[in-house]
Amino acid sequence: MKVLGIETSCDDTGVAIYDTDHGLLAHCLASQVELHALYGGVVPELAARDHVKLLQPLVMKTMEVAETSADQIDGVAYTAGPGLSGALLVGASLGRALAWAWQVPAVGVHHMEGHLLAPMLENTPPSFPFIALLVSGGHTLLVDVVDIGRYSLLGGTVDDAVGEAFDKTAKLLGLSYPGGPSIAKAAETGRSDRWKFPRPMTDRPGLDFSFSGLKTFTRNTVPQGEIDSQTVSDIAAAFQEAAVDTLVIKCKRALHQTGRRRLIVAGGVGANLLLRSRLKEMTKAEGKKVFYPRSEFCTDNGAMIAYAGTLRLQGGNRQGLDFTVRPRWSLVDLEPLERIAN
């Protein structure tokens, strides 16, 4: 079974083709980073218009790379939410229309389920059950994953998502958008012990997060007037240390609380190298195991949507012609899926 996957929930246009016999055949990405960098963040209307321009040529390119013709596609998956409504509508409209034209089933995929299943695309995928740390620009979630579609929420953020904190802190430091990679880069030459940032909500029980305090701490730490590059690096390093430390503490707590043996990390912030190495150390010390997608599948991409869509289509999920998008959509509202062997 070959499935075309389309991702347009935010500022990346992603397309991929997943084959149940041969794995991922092709994945292509068109990033809008330069367009939004001018404004220091994603401008929803511009994102939607750019998807309109980029998506159809990207679908054609992906089919060419995969050496797959329209009559070989068995289904189409597109991100139906959560995300920016205009952006989502572009992918959903084209995805649903292509499925109709090709007379194959379509399915709307939950963006965070895509992230959550992305480690399955790697050579050593985790088996169920596991704990998922989902960290992106819009979400910070700890989820107990029993099986596909059987999710219970262990914790979430009470204010900013961790990716958002990276983005806002970068802006305060005069670093470029998106903030995650620029903070990580600046931190390479910084001293993380010049300032001690707080580890929010780690001194009380529970698995919820709060990241807006880190951004405020940065605002109060940044000196008035001209700021030298060493100070920028030192603040970036101290911020990154605090954000990563906080995530690691909560992951450890979630593993203890549930007794699960495996942890997966996905979403854009999952590309952060310090987070990856600290979680590896922590899980090793605890006798547990951590799994990640490769970095390019941590940030938004079409491959995770093609893969999650394949599993959903195999499980009988279908979207009728009356499709819609869901800008707000909780993971726990998803239907459990009886997994069907290939």
Ligand code: KG4
């Ligand atoms: O999953 P994603 O690509 O899009 C959303 O669904 O939000 O995540 C984007 C977020 C941004 O906030 C970006 O700054 C952050 O992921 N990010 C990182 C890194 N790469 C991307 N944060 C920390 N370190 C990174 N290396």
Ligand code: ZN
């Ligand atoms: Zn995402």
